[in-house]
Amino acid sequence: MNKSELLALRYELEALTIDFWHEVDINGGGRAAAYYVDDAVFETSVREYRGRAAIEAFYGRRRDRGERVSLHVLHNFRVEPESDTRVRCQYILSLFAxxxxxxxxxxxxxxxxxxxxxxxxxxxxxxxxxxxxxHPQFRDETPTTG
Structure with missing residues (x-):
């Protein structure tokens, strides 16, 4: 993969990630499960969810708790292609909630x-x-909804 292709891939996947967290922050994650494959794993700072149905149920419970404000801010987005169809992404997440x-x-x-x-x-x-x-690196006492 040449540099231009790698940058285009990075942009595409960073945009996907931004869209995902926007869905969580603005819509309470109502469509968040659609971003995952059927047997996906979502490991929060608290527990792990396996499968799209479990992820959808998590966001449903989160919305049912009542009003909550969250802003997920991404920094230092990186991609490491493993193949043409599989890419590992890493970034730093700042959570305000x-x-x-x-x-x-x-x-x-x-x-x-x-x-x-x-x-x-x-x-x-x-x-x-x-x-x-x-993978939390720093936390305060404010509970997350994970």
Whole structure:
């Protein structure tokens, strides 16, 4: 893969990741499960969910808890192609979140984490997550919904 192809792939997968976290932050994750393959693994800072149905149920429970504001901010996005159809992505995630409705008091990020993802190219050319694993590096006392 030449440099231009690698940069295009990085842009495409970073845009996918930004769209995913936008879905979580703006829509409460109502369509988040659609970003994963059927047997995907989603490991939050608290527990692991296996399969699209379990991921969908997690986001449903998250919405059922009531009002919550979250902003997932990505930094230092990297891609490591393993094949034409499988790519490993890594980035730093800053999570700003609290229960309630905006405008909430401003605080530092409640978590800084390293995120590892494996993304698979589908037969229609789209990309879906095979796995997403969140590895906290810094945390405060604010509970996450994981």
């Amino acid at each position: 609290a229960d309630g409705v905006p405008i909430l008091p401003s605080r530092p990020a409640i978590m800084l984490a390293l995120v590892d993802e494996v993304v698979l190219k589908q037969s229609d050319g789209s990309w879906r997550y095979e796995s997403r694993r969140i």
